[in-house]
Structures are given as C-alpha cells and as structure tokens.
Amino acid sequence: MAFANLGKDRVRSLPLNQIMVNPAQPRTRFEEDSLQQLAQSIAVNGLLQPVTVREAGPGKYQLVAGERRCRACLLLGHTHIPAIVKSCTMQESAVLALIENLQRQDLDVFDQAEGISRLIGYWGITQEEAASKLGLAQSTLANKLRLLRLPASVQELMRQNGLAERHGRALLKLPDEAAQLAAVKTICKKSMTVSQAEQYIETLLARQKMKKPTRLFICKDIRLFMNTIDKAVKTMADAGLAVQSVREDQGEFIELTIRIPKEPGQRPTAKPA
Structure with a gap:
C-alpha cells in the first residue's frame, strides 16, 4: 500500500483527552500488571517513544499506535503526551496499527488473527491483498486466520498459558471442541513444547483411528x-x-x-x- 504524505510527520505534545482509541486496534487485552510496569518505567526514564496519531477532526486525534503508552501516562496522572501526527487515511491507519502490533512479541496469536480478520472484513479485501499490505506470506496469514476456528474455551486456555500459534494449529487437527479442550488442558498442565504437543496430538489421532468401529x-x-x-x-x-x-x-x-x-x-x- 502506498501511504499518503507520511513524510510530513510532526511531533507534538497533545492533550490525552483529545486522543481517541483506534477502532482497528488489534490488541483486546491490557494486563494491569504490565501497564503498571510500563508506568513505572515512564516515571523513571520518561516516554522514550512518542505515540502515533492521525488527525480526526478539529482538536481530535485518533491513535495509530501506542494505546498502552497512553494508558500508562494516564495512570501517572499526565495530561499531555508526545505524539507523532501522521497524515493518513483511516485505512492506512488501520494497516499501520496492525503492522505496529504484529511486530510486538507480546501481542497474542488470537489478537493478531482477529486484527487481520477485521482488516479483511472491514475493507473488503482478499487474504492475498491483506498479506501484501502487511508484508506477510499468504500461507502465514492463512495459518493465523485458521486459529479463529478454535472454540472460545480453547482460545482462552491458550491465552492464559501463553501457548504459541503452532500449538493452536496442532489442536485444529482434533475433530471437535471436547477433544480440543481435553488436549489443551493436558498440554497446559504438562507445559508441553510445540514439538511435544504435536507428538501428543498425533498419538491421540492414532488412538482414535484404532478405536474407530467397523461398520x-x-x-x-x-x-x-x-x-x-x-x-x-x-x-x-x-x-x-x-x-x-x-x-x-x-x-x-x-x-x-x-x-x-x-x-x-x-x-x-x-x-x-
């Protein structure tokens, strides 16, 4: 995607109460402990990286990247925050927000997948077009989206235990929610690596095949x-x-x-x- 006028970025000190969240923000969870740690770091070292916003009307701005930094500054009682003001469209803003968060390792795999899915659905683009805009291989993007087929109960356990994308792809091989939920509980309980989880699920599938009744x-x-x-x-x-x-x-x-x-x-x- 060719972004318009991105070379005219400016750094300003903006009132926090004039900055709105980005509806395309892929991150859906903000851990309180993590925000407190970030706030302590900002209190000691200052804000090392300005947030990024776009103009959204007279005296209004919309976040492109940096919602955690805004939240941490609000915890400290700050009224203003350094911000880079980008001149970009809403679609460009959505793509930038997603790219910025995809590059962060602490964004969980389901937030990534949901962000990509929203981008595709909201703008009516294909997986191939989305992959191109995000700088991802199409197979990589498709694998991320496949994770959304997992039931919410399985997704929640994966989130809580910090399981990787490949854990989820292995769980997708199981036939139904009951089997997936039982497997993910065992994987979490035994702290299985990706390789161990894949071997465990292959063993489960082999057992199911052996037990399949003869018609x-x-x-x-x-x-x-x-x-x-x-x-x-x-x-x-x-x-x-x-x-x-x-x-x-x-x-x-x-x-x-x-x-x-x-x-x-x-x-x-x-x-x-």
Whole structure:
C-alpha cells in the first residue's frame, strides 16, 4: 500500500483527552500488571517513544499506535503526551496499527488473527491483498486466520498459558471442541513444547483411528444371501463338480444342505436328506 504524505510527520505534545482509541486496534487485552510496569518505567526514564496519531477532526486525534503508552501516562496522572501526527487515511491507519502490533512479541496469536480478520472484513479485501499490505506470506496469514476456528474455551486456555500459534494449529487437527479442550488442558498442565504437543496430538489421532468401529453390513432381505449361495453352487456345477443342493422352508428359517464331492467327477453316494 502506498501511504499518503507520511513524510510530513510532526511531533507534538497533545492533550490525552483529545486522543481517541483506534477502532482497528488489534490488541483486546491490557494486563494491569504490565501497564503498571510500563508506568513505572515512564516515571523513571520518561516516554522514550512518542505515540502515533492521525488527525480526526478539529482538536481530535485518533491513535495509530501506542494505546498502552497512553494508558500508562494516564495512570501517572499526565495530561499531555508526545505524539507523532501522521497524515493518513483511516485505512492506512488501520494497516499501520496492525503492522505496529504484529511486530510486538507480546501481542497474542488470537489478537493478531482477529486484527487481520477485521482488516479483511472491514475493507473488503482478499487474504492475498491483506498479506501484501502487511508484508506477510499468504500461507502465514492463512495459518493465523485458521486459529479463529478454535472454540472460545480453547482460545482462552491458550491465552492464559501463553501457548504459541503452532500449538493452536496442532489442536485444529482434533475433530471437535471436547477433544480440543481435553488436549489443551493436558498440554497446559504438562507445559508441553510445540514439538511435544504435536507428538501428543498425533498419538491421540492414532488412538482414535484404532478405536474407530467397523461398520457392519445389515441386510433385511434374506433373498440377497440365498441368491449368493445359488450363484456359488452354479459356479461349482459349471466347473464340473457334481454338487447337490436341497433347500427346505422350515417356517421360521430355511434349511439348506449342500453336498460337494472332494474329487472332480465324483458323484455323491446319496441325496441330501
């Protein structure tokens, strides 16, 4: 994407009450402990990196990047914050916000995926176009989006335990939520690495395959089986065996007697009873 006039960035001291959050912000959680640590760092060292905003009307600005820094400054009672003012459109702002957060390792995999999904849905672009704008391989972007297929219960456990994207991709191999939830609980309890989790899930899949019940063929029409027997008797007779077959209807069942000589050309010594 070609961004308009981004070379005209300016640093200003802006009132915090004039800065609005970015609706395209991919980060959905702000841990209190982490914000307190950031606030302490700012109190000691100052704000080392200004936030980034765009103009959103007279006396109004919208965050592009830096919501955690704004929150930390508010905790310290600051009324103003250094900000780089970018001249960009809303779409450019959304892309910049997502890129800035994707480059941060503390953004969890589901916030990344949800941010990408919102970008695609809101702007009506394809996965290929989104990958190009974000500087990602299309397969990388597709793998991130696949994580959103995991149930909320599984996503929450992954978030709480800091599991990686590849943990989630391994869990997607399991057939349903119950299996995925049971597996992720075990993975978290045993603090499995990605490799260990992948091996564990492959073992689960192998067990399920072994336990898969054999499908039984049920026929409600006995004539199918009788026709099969008749064909077998005819085949033996056509091959030169003096086979004899007698069928008697006994009411609740059919009694069938077949005499087959052991040697070709040999005839039975007596008829079947």
